[in-house]
Amino acid sequence: MIFHNAKGIQIDGRKDMCKKHPLIDYLNPDTVYIPLIQRHLKLKPKVDVGDSVKIGQVVAEVGGFGAITSHASISGEVKSFKKVWHSSGKMVEAIEIKNDFKNQLDDRIKEVKNVKELTREELVEIMKDSGLTGLGGAGFPSYIKYQTKEDIHTVIINAVECEPYLTCDYQFIIRFAEKLIKGATYMQRAADANKIVIAYKNYNSKVVEVLKPYLEKYSNIELFPIKDIYPAGWEKYIVEQVTGKTYSTLPAEIGVIVNNSATAIIFSDAVERNIPLISRPVSITGEGVKEPKTFFVPLGTKVSELIDQCGGYVEGLDPMQANYIAGGPMTGRAILIDDLVVNDTLGAVIVKPFEIRDYPECLGCGKCADVCPVYLTPTEIKKAYERKDLRLLDLLDASKCMECGLCSYICPSHVEITDAVSKGKALLKKGAK
Ligand code: SF4
Ligand code: SF4
Structure with missing residues (x-):
């Protein structure tokens, strides 16, 4: 058993920040941007500029292994294809849809009468057809x-x-x-x-x-x-x-x-x-926003709009100077600006005031190894990675790293130790092929 007597640590959750308000519907943004990428796969648009679209209509798809469809999350007009910031930390091509505020539903969205009779195969087909992905x-x-x-x-x-x-x-x-x-x-x-x-x-x-x-x-x-x-x-x-x-x-x-x-x-x-994946909950939280809240939003909504709905930034915080994390602070991705869009995997954006940190060397305190839930020695893996020593990376079980971020979290010197271990893991995987 990997996790028998699992270590792990209790972390100050800061979850109360968002719980002051119940989930808030923000279902009618002026414009949404539907990314033409799903994980590493590029989607092919099924609409053109000037087309009218209805809620739930297929607007893009990709075939093959991992085939997936994307759907319009609001009704309106396709205005353009443009690049937008995405939770991957990159700019990606997206379909810009301007809201007509008529909330017109695609014909596919209607009550399904025979839910009790649906077979296993039909349920899996619904899952596929709805573009459902792991929202965690x-x-x-x-x-x-x-x-x-x-x-x-x-x-x-x-x-x-x-x-x-x-x-x-x-x-x-x-x-x-x-x-x-x-x-x-x-x-x-x-x-x-x-x-x-x-x-x-x-x-x-x-x-x-x-x-x-x-x-x-x-x-x-x-x-x-x-x-x-x-x-x-x-x-x-x-x-x-x-x-x-x-x-x-x-x-x-x-x-x-x-x-x-x-x-x-x-x-x-x-x-x-028959409603496809067109909306999701997302928390806008952290010490950098006035009133953290969780919203239920159409996919493609701009995060900057949601920050406005939170009352904006705390006094004195320049948005260009804030730190943003897409996802959780342990495994999320640092992003540059608030101008990104909500996609299927984005459960939160954390906004924090800018912190000045110095980055001294590893103190050799061993805390990172103490907390690692899968009993790795991150500092040794880091050294093996820096020496590109595949044999040692293997001996140190680098492939078992879950990239949970605990070693970086605990490190008193702010060493980017998770990054080094995950690079070692990737190197080992590449070398093993
Ligand atoms: S990121 Fe990897 S090495 Fe670091 S604590 Fe988590 S599992 Fe261990
Ligand atoms: S927790 Fe940080 S300072 Fe301590 S041994 Fe690990 S990397 Fe070094």
Whole structure:
């Protein structure tokens, strides 16, 4: 067992910042920008400048392995194709759609009458057709997990959200508890599994409170509290806690599929109303904004607009000087400006005042090794990476690094140790080919 007696650490969550307000709908931005990229795949546009589009209409797609479609998240007119900042930290091509504020729905969006009769194959097809991806940050097309040849006995819904500051999953569950339960049962049917486990952080009693009334109807759904340490939301950690088993590459090897809670909620709408993935929750938080909030927004909404909805920046903070993180502070990506768009994997933008740090050398304190949940020695891996010593990287198990960011978080010298370890891991993978 990798995580037996898992270390991990308790981190000051800063989650209260966003919890002061319930989830806020921000469903009618003036313009959205639908990225023409999904993970590393480029999507081909299916619309031209000047076209009118309706909510839910296919606007771009890519075939082959990982095939995926993107849909218009508002109704309006295609104005242009232009480059926008994206959570990957890069500028990517996107379809600019100007809102006509008529909220016209594509013909595909209507109540599905025969939900109870849908077969396993039909449910997987709905997942594919809706462009559903892992909203926890992975962005992997969800249907691929369900096309496994393995026998699946359990679907785990990951509602742990262990990164500090992040509350979008939590607030989405509180608002849409019934949809979470329904989405999970459709996932169970799509996997032909017999059990659903919803894993949540043990202190989130509100999650239990909102889900419990529905559980009486479903004897095969279990709530599973996970202890409050980071990185308790890691897929491998949760699977091991729930099943007592570990796996090599995919949880399906041991009969398990894991989905993020927001993904299950969106899937409920896809099954019952044929609504594709067109919106998601996103938290705008951190010490740099006046009133952190979590919004439910159409994909393609500009983050700068959401920062305005939070009352803007704190007094004296120049937006050009702020630090921005797309995602959680542990595994998220530093981005340059607030002018990025909300895409499927973006659960939060953290805004922090600029900090001046000096970067002294490693003190040799060993704290990074103490906290590593998979028992690595990050400093040794860093040295092996710098020497490009593949044999030593292998001996030091660099490939086991989960890139959880704990070693950098704990380091009193602010050494970018996670970056070095993950580069060592990548070098080892490349060298092994
Ligand atoms: S990033 Fe890798 S080396 Fe650092 S603590 Fe996490 S698993 Fe360990
Ligand atoms: S925590 Fe930082 S200073 Fe301490 S051994 Fe690791 S890299 Fe060096």
